[in-house]
Amino acid sequence: MKLMVNGVTHEIGEGLAEKRLLDWLREELDLTGAKAGCEIGACGACTVLVDGRPLKSCTRRLKDVAGSEVLTIEGLTPPDGLLHPLQQAFLDAGAVQCGFCTPGMILAAHALLLRNPAPTRAEIRQALHGNLCRCTGYQQIIDAVELAAPFYRK
Amino acid sequence: MSEMREKGWRNDGPAKVTGRAKFTGDLKFAGMLHAVPVYADHVHAVLTGIDTAEAEKSPGVVRVLTHRDVPGTNRFGQIIRDFRIFADDRIRCHGDVVAVVVAETRAQALTAAPLVRVAAEALPALLDPEEAMQPDAPLIHESHGSNIINTHRVRRGDMNRGFAEADLVLEKTFTTPFVEHAYMEPEVSIALPRPDGTVEVYGSMQHPFSTRRFVAACLGLPLADVEIIGTPLGGGFGGKDDTAAIVCARTALAARLLNRPVKMVYSREWSIRESYKRHPYRVYYKMGLTRAGRITAVDCRIIADGGAYCSVTPWVTWRSTVQCCGPYVVENVHCDTFGVYTNNPVTGAMRGFGSPQMNFIIESLIEESAEQLGMSGIALRRMNMVRQGSVTITGQKLEGHTVAMEQVLDQVLKEIDYETKLARCSHGRGNEEELYGIGLAMSYRGVSLGAEGVDFCAAIVNVQADGSVLLEAGVHENGQGAETAMALILARELGIGLEKIRYRRSSTSVIPDSGTTVASRGTIMGGGAVVLAAREVKKKIAVSAAADLGCTPGEIVFASNQLSGPGGRSLPFAEVIRRMFQKQQFPYALGVYRAPQVTWDEETGQGNAYFTWVYGCQAVELTVNRKTGKVRLLNAVACHDVGKAINNTMLLGQIYGGIAMSTGYALHEDLQIAGGRIAHTNLQRYRIPRAGDLPEMTALIVENPDPVSPTGAKSIGEPANEIMAPAIANAIYNATGVRHYALPIRIAGSDAPGEAQKRGAR
Numbered sequence: 084m085k086l087m088v089n090g091v092t093h094e095i096g097e098g099l100a101e102k103r104l105l106d107w108l109r110e111e112l113d114l115t116g117a118k119a120g121c122e123i124g125a126c127g128a129c130t131v132l133v134d135g136r137p138l139k140s141c142t143r144r145l146k147d148v149a150g151s152e153v154l155t156i157e158g159l160t161p162p163d164g165l166l167h168p169l170q171q172a173f174l175d176a177g178a179v180q181c182g183f184c185t186p187g188m189i190l191a192a193h194a195l196l197l198r199n200p201a202p203t204r205a206e207i208r209q210a211l212h213g214n215l216c217r218c219t220g221y222q223q224i225i226d227a228v229e230l231a232a233p234f235y236r237k
Numbered sequence: 238m239s240e241m242r243e244k245g246w247r248n249d250g251p252a253k254v255t256g257r258a259k260f261t262g263d264l265k266f267a268g269m270l271h272a273v274p275v276y277a278d279h280v281h282a283v284l285t286g287i288d289t290a291e292a293e294k295s296p297g298v299v300r301v302l303t304h305r306d307v308p309g310t311n312r313f314g315q316i317i318r319d320f321r322i323f324a325d326d327r328i329r330c331h332g333d334v335v336a337v338v339v340a341e342t343r344a345q346a347l348t349a350a351p352l353v354r355v356a357a358e359a360l361p362a363l364l365d366p367e368e369a370m371q372p373d374a375p376l377i378h379e380s381h382g383s384n385i386i387n388t389h390r391v392r393r394g395d396m397n398r399g400f401a402e403a404d405l406v407l408e409k410t411f412t413t414p415f416v417e418h419a420y421m422e423p424e425v426s427i428a429l430p431r432p433d434g435t436v437e438v439y440g441s442m443q444h445p446f447s448t449r450r451f452v453a454a455c456l457g458l459p460l461a462d463v464e465i466i467g468t469p470l471g472g473g474f475g476g477k478d479d480t481a482a483i484v485c486a487r488t489a490l491a492a493r494l495l496n497r498p499v500k501m502v503y504s505r506e507w508s509i510r511e512s513y514k515r516h517p518y519r520v521y522y523k524m525g526l527t528r529a530g531r532i533t534a535v536d537c538r539i540i541a542d543g544g545a546y547c548s549v550t551p552w553v554t555w556r557s558t559v560q561c562c563g564p565y566v567v568e569n570v571h572c573d574t575f576g577v578y579t580n581n582p583v584t585g586a587m588r589g590f591g592s593p594q595m596n597f598i599i600e601s602l603i604e605e606s607a608e609q610l611g612m613s614g615i616a617l618r619r620m621n622m623v624r625q626g627s628v629t630i631t632g633q634k635l636e637g638h639t640v641a642m643e644q645v646l647d648q649v650l651k652e653i654d655y656e657t658k659l660a661r662c663s664h665g666r667g668n669e670e671e672l673y674g675i676g677l678a679m680s681y682r683g684v685s686l687g688a689e690g691v692d693f694c695a696a697i698v699n700v701q702a703d704g705s706v707l708l709e710a711g712v713h714e715n716g717q718g719a720e721t722a723m724a725l726i727l728a729r730e731l732g733i734g735l736e737k738i739r740y741r742r743s744s745t746s747v748i749p750d751s752g753t754t755v756a757s758r759g760t761i762m763g764g765g766a767v768v769l770a771a772r773e774v775k776k777k778i779a780v781s782a783a784a785d786l787g788c789t790p791g792e793i794v795f796a797s798n799q800l801s802g803p804g805g806r807s808l809p810f811a812e813v814i815r816r817m818f819q820k821q822q823f824p825y826a827l828g829v830y831r832a833p834q835v836t837w838d839e840e841t842g843q844g845n846a847y848f849t850w851v852y853g854c855q856a857v858e859l860t861v862n863r864k865t866g867k868v869r870l871l872n873a874v875a876c877h878d879v880g881k882a883i884n885n886t887m888l889l890g891q892i893y894g895g896i897a898m899s900t901g902y903a904l905h906e907d908l909q910i911a912g913g914r915i916a917h918t919n920l921q922r923y924r925i926p927r928a929g930d931l932p933e934m935t936a937l938i939v940e941n942p943d944p945v946s947p948t949g950a951k952s953i954g955e956p957a958n959e960i961m962a963p964a965i966a967n968a969i970y971n972a973t974g975v976r977h978y979a980l981p982i983r984i985a986g987s988d989a990p991g992e993a994q995k996r997g998a999r
Binding site: 109114115116117118119120121122123124125126128155156157160166170171173174175176177179180181182183184185186189204207208209211212214215216217218219220221222223224225 | 244245246247249250251252253254255256257258259260262263418419420421422423469470471472473474502504505715716717718886887889890893894895896897898919920921925926927928929931933934
């Protein structure tokens, strides 16, 4: 089976079919932006986008996502060394503290803005419902998503 | 600040938004082994044997470690050395670790862990602190001679006179729950043996120096042989001190004995099982007031469940004792506080550190007594609150800083339009489905450690030959932006751009032991040290540059990347530094900020407990659904006197985050423990606030620079997290007409009559 991650296609051996997507990304590809916070799909720190939809990578085996396109935080980061506007907005708005939830939070917000580039604050809160943050109280995360939204409307 | 915009800039910002930030769990090293802990399913038992033979035969297992393998001391602690690195005589709580399995892979270690056989004879578990403190109760730690870990007291005035003067006496019992820190990153550690015999440790912990003491004690090594290296920390909130340090100690032991790198990654279940919690309190509180509203006396008895080990229970309960009357002047006070051993999970430091419990009680009772006296809660607060020159319940005269209690109260009242909205509260009346309420609470808080411990901090400023600067301070980056704040302070002192400053990767082998980054002391203590180091290095630079600028050193101004003399002559900062190196002079300085002295008499509970204080007030609007009892938060306003704002963006983040955590304390968080076993083993059942649970928040900042703080700054981390719970309790009362004496607040809607309210008395 095949799996595309950040634009690169990987051939997956049958022996890896049962491996969790999160573990495979972290251990085999060294894509450690996705974090293990609870490993039961409750915290969202492991969020990646699968075919554009936010998905908790701790809850999926590789066989479940075969043939899909996966985007991780590393793939959102432009190769030129600059930041994606949403990443920059997270910094400008002060949405980052410890940073453990940040990659998952940014990807969940990215999926929302691709779908709805003019969300209300209530819609942002709803879209981020699956992503826990213990540091920020979410206020500046919501601010960041609002700040980045105009970029998605272009 | 060309490319770096100061607003929102963090030295670790780009790494954290791109996934490049390497947390401890993201690191790997060649030849690395994997370790996992082994627990015994007992709450209290005599340990009679640990058989590791079968586990050691399991594929990939390299070694199984128990207390028998500890070359140093197996028993350690910051106050009482009762923590076991590995259980050695008894199991005292369900989170005790009896062994660690080390294997080539994590999967192999996990497979082998259940093969460790533990023989133990169960003992009755003591789970209620008031039973445990009875004289005939069996002892949890025989060497301590009592299950009472510690006591504190306040003795002030004359209680008979105080209550005789009272026209109203309220007597209530309050309870608060165990609270899990729920930092997003569970504990993790990596230890590397170095060729010279020293050990290098990476870990998810917030106290590198304490961790070093635990590791060195366990390994039987001098402190200089252990280096704790800072990595990004996925949240601490007070919770990654001693139990996180013990995870590091076990990992370091494995690395040292096996002479290979070892990694130990905790699952969320292990983290919740083993780590310490916020203390549940049971408080018997009696308050007397005159008809006019003056508080005449407070008599309180505070019982804190310390769990199986001491941790920092004596310090947590000391703050509760000092602040047992909230920000109010009371002439007659009698307070007895007990920290008690039980076989429950260990309790220790958590953001607030003994104040969230007490503030819930006091700010609830203030409102209740005001209503009974027929006056407003605000008027009652104004009559009794601390003001400039007031004397606290421990006999401390509040002077030398601005006592801003009324200032922050007034700002919140105005911002949220409190009086107008108070008149609209439902009080359980009317026919609307959604009952409306507004509520408020306020506090003062002693800054930093107070009489808990020695309080000083170091910073090193090391200017390089090209004018770039390396900075390190003895505070830890917990995610709050400590390193960024230190860099901002230094940039302002030296008058150079932030892009010239690099905060060094922290190491316990470089900076002197400056204590722990807790007690909201990072900015005041670390920032103070940075200012003093900067002044010292500026003095050296100015002396060196004076001749070139044709003036005396004292006349030189550092600004805009230049040094300028009064005659209009100036030189670029980098050029001055280049010339210093040519003259064999190092622009290097160590700054040490020593907190002003505090005093404390344990017998009377009197003294100058803290060298300065902060003042805060928070208010909230909410609705309660009459049928379901569901609470919806509509709006929250906070105002805090922080002394001086160093980084406005991060300061707001601390306030919002503090409000959020306190919201969980008020409404959701109650770590269920049945028979000593935690029932809420992961985050699907232990419910912390999500984005949709929280209201829009407004934070107002008052700046009264503190003369004893070199930056003028004081504290925000904990002040922000200690009063939203009582504000919510008061708002719920104003909405429903029902007062709650237990946290978290469960409201029985009309759909579920009476059911939820019964759980108050645990």
